[in-house]
Structures are given as C-alpha cells and as structure tokens.
Amino acid sequence: MKIKAFSIFAVLLGFFAAAVTKPDPNFYIFQILALCNMTIAQDNVAHNPIIYADVPDMSMIRVDDTYYMSSTTMHMAPGVPIMKSKDLVNWELVNYAYDILDDVDALNLENGESTYGRGSWASCLRYHSGMYYISTFAATTNKTYIYSTKDIEKGPWKTITFEPSYHDHSIFFDDDGRVYMIWSVKKLRMVELKEDLSGIKEGTEQVLIENASAPAGDNIMLGAEGSQLFKVNGTYYLFNITWPRGGMRTVIIHRADQITGPYEGRLALQDKGVAQGGLIDTPDGRWFAYLFQDHGAVGRIPYLVPVKWEDGWPVLGVDGKVPDVLEGLSASTGLIPGIVASDDFARKKGEPALPLVWQWNHNPDNDFWSLTERKDYLRLTTGRVDSTFTMARNTLTQRTIGPECSGSTSIDVSNMKDGDFAGLALLQRKYGLVGVKYDNGVKSIVLLSAETGVAVEFEHVPLTQKTVYLKADCDFRDRADVAFFFYSLDGQSWTSIGEQLDMEYTLPHFMGYRYGLFNYATKTPGGFVDFDYFHISNQIDKNE
Numbered sequence: 001m002k003i004k005a006f007s008i009f010a011v012l013l014g015f016f017a018a019a020v021t022k023p024d025p026n027f028y029i030f031q032i033l034a035l036c037n038m039t040i041a042q043d044n045v046a047h048n049p050i051i052y053a054d055v056p057d058m059s060m061i062r063v064d065d066t067y068y069m070s071s072t073t074m075h076m077a078p079g080v081p082i083m084k085s086k087d088l089v090n091w092e093l094v095n096y097a098y099d100i101l102d103d104v105d106a107l108n109l110e111n112g113e114s115t116y117g118r119g120s121w122a123s124c125l126r127y128h129s130g131m132y133y134i135s136t137f138a139a140t141t142n143k144t145y146i147y148s149t150k151d152i153e154k155g156p157w158k159t160i161t162f163e164p165s166y167h168d169h170s171i172f173f174d175d176d177g178r179v180y181m182i183w184s185v186k187k188l189r190m191v192e193l194k195e196d197l198s199g200i201k202e203g204t205e206q207v208l209i210e211n212a213s214a215p216a217g218d219n220i221m222l223g224a225e226g227s228q229l230f231k232v233n234g235t236y237y238l239f240n241i242t243w244p245r246g247g248m249r250t251v252i253i254h255r256a257d258q259i260t261g262p263y264e265g266r267l268a269l270q271d272k273g274v275a276q277g278g279l280i281d282t283p284d285g286r287w288f289a290y291l292f293q294d295h296g297a298v299g300r301i302p303y304l305v306p307v308k309w310e311d312g313w314p315v316l317g318v319d320g321k322v323p324d325v326l327e328g329l330s331a332s333t334g335l336i337p338g339i340v341a342s343d344d345f346a347r348k349k350g351e352p353a354l355p356l357v358w359q360w361n362h363n364p365d366n367d368f369w370s371l372t373e374r375k376d377y378l379r380l381t382t383g384r385v386d387s388t389f390t391m392a393r394n395t396l397t398q399r400t401i402g403p404e405c406s407g408s409t410s411i412d413v414s415n416m417k418d419g420d421f422a423g424l425a426l427l428q429r430k431y432g433l434v435g436v437k438y439d440n441g442v443k444s445i446v447l448l449s450a451e452t453g454v455a456v457e458f459e460h461v462p463l464t465q466k467t468v469y470l471k472a473d474c475d476f477r478d479r480a481d482v483a484f485f486f487y488s489l490d491g492q493s494w495t496s497i498g499e500q501l502d503m504e505y506t507l508p509h510f511m512g513y514r515y516g517l518f519n520y521a522t523k524t525p526g527g528f529v530d531f532d533y534f535h536i537s538n539q540i541d542k543n544e
Contacts, residue, residue, distance in 0.1 A: 046089045046304070046329035048322065052402035052476075053339055054299025054512030055083075057122035059228065060280045060290050067280065068127075068152055069290075070097070070134055074119035074511060075107070076359040076397065080134055082125075082152060083338075087330040088280070088288065088304060092338035093356035097123070097134045097147040097157060100363045106140050109362045109393050115140045116390070116429070117510035121168065122226060128173040135181075137165040144169070144181075146197050162199040166191075170227040170238075174259060182238065186223030188212045190260070208261060213242040215252050215265045221245045224252055228278035229259075235312060238263065239289075241276035249275035251291065251316060269316040274303045279314060286328070289316050297428070297481035297503035298402045298474075299512020304329070334538060335401045342535040346376045354396075361395040361427060361516060369394050374530050377412070381528035382420060382521035388455070389425065389433060389448075392520035397427055400513045402476035404540045407515040410491060410532040411436065413443060414466035419523025421448075424470040425516035426483050429453075429509045432501035433518070434470050434485040436463055438527075445487045447498030458498030465489065467532075473540045474503070474513065483513075494541075 057072040067085045080097035101107055106115040123136040132152040137144045146160040169183035171193075179193040181200075192204035212224035222243035230237045238254040251269035256262060269275065269289070277291040287307035295301045305322050307314045317323070336342070341357045353371050368383040378396070386392040400407075409424050416422065416438040423435015433448040437460075445461040445468060469488035475481075483501040486494040503513055515536070519529045 044331050046326035046331060048303045048324055048326065049293065049295070049301040050089050050304050050326075050332065051091060051302045051335065051339060052298065053301060053335055053399045054514075055081075055302050055339075056276075056292050056300035057226070058277055058290050058292060058302055059123055059125040060278065061125050061127050062280060062282075063127050065283050068094075068125060068132075070123040070125040072121055072123065073359060074117065074121065075115045075362050076119070077101070077107075077363045078359060079120050080123050080136055080147070081356070081359075082134075084153065088282070089326075089330050090333050090338065094153045095155065096356070097136070098145075098159070101138060101145070102141050102143075103363070104141060107363050108365075109391055112391070114362065114391065117508050120145065124169060124171045124228065126171055126173060133171060133173075135169065135171040137167060137169060139165055141165070146171070148197075160197050168225045168227055170229045172229045172231075172259070174231070180229075180259060182208060182227045182229055184227075185225045186211060186213050186220075188224065188227060188238075188240075206260070209238075209254060209263050209265070212238075212240050212252060212254065212265065215267045216242045216244050216247075216250050216270075219245045222249075226276040230279050232279070232314075236263075237279065237314065239268075239276075239278045248273040249294070251275045251277075251289070253314065255313065266313065268314070269305065269320070269322070271317060271320065271322045272303075274305065274322045279307065287314065289314070294505070295402070296476065296479040297505050297513050298400055298476045299505065301402070336536065336538060340398050340401055340405075340536050342533070344376065344533045345371055345378045345531065347371055357398045359397055361397050361514075362393065365393050369396075377530040377532055378517065379528055379530050380422070380517065380519040382417070382519060382525045384525050385419075385522060386520045387522065389421075389431060389450075389518065389520065390427075390429075392518060395425065395427065395516045395518040397425075397514040397516040398534075398536070400426070400474050400476075400515060401536075401538060402474075404473070404475050404477060404538065406471060406473045406537045406540050407534065408469065408471040409517060409534045410467060410469050412467050412530040412532070413438075413463070415528050415530075416443070416519075417521060417524050417527030420519065420521050420527045420529075422519035422529040423517075424472055424485075425514075425518050426472055426474070426501065426503065427509075427514045427516045428503065428511065429506040430501075430504050432472070432483055432485060432503075434472060434487060434497060435518070436468055436529075445497065447485050449498065449501055451502055451504075461487065461497065469494075472515065475540065 060069045078096035082095040083091040084094045085091045106113040118140045120136040134147045147157045166183040188209045190208040192201045213220045224240040224242040226241045228239045240252045253268040254263040254265040289305040368381045426432045443463040447458040469491045471486040481503040
C-alpha cells in the first residue's frame with residue numbers, strides 16, 4: 001500500500017512539473033490514465049470479511065486450482081452448503097450434501113417439535129484418492145453422517161450414518177490409509193474408523209489432548225472445540241477455538257510428529273474475535289487461515305488471515321492482527337448472485353425448481369409448493385393449521401447480507417382462506433413479518449414483530465386489491481442490526497409500516513437473520529398465495 005501511495009504521489013508531482021514546463025497535451029492524458037490505473041490497482045485487493053453473510057463453521061480444501069468450502073445451516077433443507085471459488089474471495093453455491101438430513105418430527109416441524117439451533121453442525125470437507133467427503137453430526141438424531149462423491153458439484157452422494165454424534169469432529173485420511181476422527185470439547189478424543197467408514201473400530205478410542213484449552217490460560221468460558229486436523233510436511237497441526245472469560249474467541253493450534261501425539265500447543269490468534277477454522281494454501285505457495293467472526297444479527301461471517309511459517313509453526317495474522325486488507329488477492333465482485341440472488345420464478349426446461357441460494361426452514365412438504373401450477377410464480381399452499389410462524393412448514397429462505405440489504409416481493413393474495421397469513425419474513429427467534437392477514441372476511445396489511453419474545457401486531461392497513469408489494473430493509477452497518485418494513489399498492493411508491501425491528505442473534509436459532517417467503521393457516525388449510533418474484537439488493541433506498 002505504501003508503494004502504491006508513493007506512486008500516486010509521483011504522478012501528482014508529474015502534474016506539477018507539467019504545469020511549469022507546459023508540455024504537449026498528450027502528456028496530461030497520460031498522467032490522468034496513470035493516476036486512474038494506480039487507483040484501480042490500489043482497489044484491486046480483497047477486504048475482510050470475505051463474505052459479509054452467515055457462513056459459519058467453514059471447512060475448506062483446494063483441488064488443483066479450485067477451492068471448495070462447506071458450512072453450517074443446521075435446520076435448513078437442503079443442508080451442508082458447498083461453495084466454490086477460484087481466488088478464495090469470490091464464492092458461489094454449487095451443491096448441498098443432502099436434500100434432507102433425516103425424516104423425523106423435529107426436522108419436519110411436526111407434533112410440536114422443531115430443531116432450531118440444532119440439525120447438522122460443523123462439517124468437515126476432505127478430498128482423498130479422487131473422492132470428496134463431507135462429514136457432519138446432529139444432536140437432533142444422535143448420529144454422525146459421512147457423505148461421499150466423485151463429483152462435488154453434481155453428485156450423486158453416498159450416505160453413511162452411525163451412532164453416536166461426534167461433536168465438532170475432524171475426519172482425517174492419513175498417508176498410510178487409516179482414517180480417524182477427532183472430536184469433543186476441552187478433553188479432545190480420537191478414534192479410528194473402519195475401512196468402509198461405516199463406524200468406529202472397537203478399542204481404538206483414546207484421549208488425544210487432556211486440556212486443549214490450556215494455551216489460553218485457566219479461566220476458560222468455552223473449552224477447546226471445532227477441531228480441524230491438517231498434515232503439512234509430515235507434521236500434524238490441530239486447530240481449535242476456545243474462549244477465555246472476559247476475553248474473546250481465540251485460536252489454539254497443537255502440533256505433533258505422530259497423529260497419536262504427544263501434542264504441544266500454543267495460542268495462535270486473539271484478535272477481533274476471529275476464530276474457528278483451519279489452513280488453506282494457494283497454488284503459488286501462499287498460506288491463509290480461514291476463520292469466522294460472530295457479527296451480530298447478520299450471523300457468523302468468514303475472514304481470511306495471512307499465515308507465515310516460523311520454526312515449524314503457522315503464524316497467523318499481520319503482527320498478530322487480522323488485517324482489513326488482503327494484498328495479492330482478487331477484489332470481491334459481491335455476494336449477488338453467488339451467495340444470495342433475486343428470483344423471478346421463471347424456469348426454463350431442464351432448470352432446477354429452486355436455485356441453490358434457497359433453503360427451506362426445516363424439511364419441506366413438497367405437496368404444498370409449486371412453480372408449475374401457475375407459470376412464473378411460486379405457489380405456497382397451506383397444508384395444515386399452525387398457531388405460530390416459526391412452527392409453520394414451507395417457509396422458503398435465503399440469507400441476509402451486510403453491510404446492508406433490501407429484499408422485496410409481490411404476492412397475489414386472492415386465494416387466501418380466512419385465518420391465513422402470508423408475506424415476507426426476517427427469520428430468527430425475534431422475527432419480523434410484513435404480510436397480509438385474512439381475518440373474518442377482511443384482508444389487511446400488517447406488521448408482526450417478535451422482538452420482545454412475544455409476537456405483537458402493529459398496524460392494520462385495509463387491502464381491497466388482490467396484489468400487494470412488500471419490502472424489508474436490513475442495516476448491519478457498525479452492528480446497528482435494525483430492520484424496516486414497507487408495503488406498496490403499485491410497486492413504485494413505498495409506505496413504511498409498524499416500528500423498526502431491533503434484530504438480535506439468539507442462540508436458540510443460532511443463525512443469522514434470513515429473508516423468508518411464507519404462508520400459513522390458523523383456521524382452515526387449503527388456501528394459497530402466488531409470489532411473483534423475490535428481489536434482493538445490497539443497497540437500501542435512503543430516501544424512504
């Protein structure tokens with residue numbers, strides 16, 4: 001950065017010299033172009049966070065010149081998103097490990113059960129002998145899951161499950177053909193898997209590290225977890241996160257010459273609360289740590305941290321700090337359409353019904369949604385009676401993004417039944433909904449907020465036409481974490497409704513806020529609404 005700043009100064013000095021000597025006008029043109037090129041070059045760097053959206057618990061691999069990353073989406077379906085990049089900065093969704101994790105009441109939102117904040121947690125992505133593997137675990141089912149495929153972008157996936165659920169595990173394929181899992185909290189354990197990965201080899205479980213939190217001190221709030229194991233130049237490196245009381249999320253690294261140990265550990269990074277992840281290298285020999293930061297209502301967001309090697313240890317950060325600017329990496333082209341995307345619900349023959357940016361809140365009931373019953377519309381039909389939004393099936397979601405975003409939709413509500421409520425959501429435990437409520441023969445535009453923990457309705461605007469336009473703006477700048485809701489009768493002029501929603505990331509849902517398209521019945525099933533589109537922007541209209 002200093003060299004580039006000096007170069008720009010040199011160009012400015014050239015302008016001064018030109019003013020004195022009055023050279024040919026082409027000289028001025030050259031100087032202006034040079035200054036523009038310097039400015040562009042200065043901006044052609046990556047910035048942290050690399051993804052300003054909820055992409056936690058990353059696991060990353062490089063295969064030749066292509067990077068793949070898996071992440072956590074818990075109760076959402078499909079699950080374990082897989083993203084692809086050529087430069088570590090610009091990512092796009094390319095697949096999921098599964099359509100549904102399992103067919104049980106908690107994942108189906110049936111019989112009063114849900115799995116908010118649970119479902120599948122931190123996955124581990126690995127590539128071995130031409131096969132891609134993703135392993136994960138779920139307290140919901142008390143199972144460990146291993147998915148494998150030869151084609152990570154297209155599948156198909158083979159699924160293996162066994163009990164118990166190995167918490168925050170790292171699957172590791174060693175050079176001798178043996179396969180291990182490391183898991184647990186603070187007292188880390190290791191077990192060897194059977195050759196076909198169908199379960200553990202009896203008698204192989206051992207305590208790997210008695211107190212993996214120790215390098216961060218004795219006063220620990222969160223014991224070391226989030227294990228990810230790597231082997232570099234014959235040495236094993238184990239990454240963990242821990243959290244000292246009164247401090248911040250902290251990276252711990254242990255190393256050993258043998259996978260069984262003994263391991264020596266050190267505190268590797270303690271800055272901005274950026275922690276939990278692992279190592280990745282580039283084809284030209286550079287190294288980075290991929291980690292994430294708890295960032296309020298938008299969720300847990302990924303960072304890249306430069307790594308250099310000293311005395312056989314990966315040293316994270318620049319002078320121990322997480323840099324805001326990452327030299328030598330491509331600039332971000334934005335999160336649209338790779339991570340989130342607008343959708344007009346128009347499908348050409350052979351296209352998937354739903355782009356990968358969409359996930360259902362819990363397992364969907366596929367009998368009650370369609371993109372074919374009305375061409376170029378998403379139809380959501382109520383299949384049962386529900387008393388609350390969070391227990392309703394078939395809410396279709398995608399991430400919010402920072403530092404700000406705006407999501408809007410248009411709905412035809414002419415086929416609602418009495419007691420139905422349909423619209424646009426910001427989904428978390430303290431959710432906000434703007435939509436149309438049909439009550440005792442009268443349709444009204446309402447805002448419903450669960451900010452206080454109890455759902456409260458604000459404003460009832462009578463609706464006499466069949467189409468309504470809805471919008472929700474999110475401001476995550478400087479962790480403001482506020483949202484504003486709007487409606488329109490013509491799609492052009494927007495009117496604010498209700499009060500702002502003070503968004504809060506809560507552990508019961510354990511996920512950043514998501515946009516959601518919803519329709520549920522409180523009296524009689526069978527009503528339906530048609531969504532014409534969902535549009536998302538990374539800017540808020542400041543004139544509203």
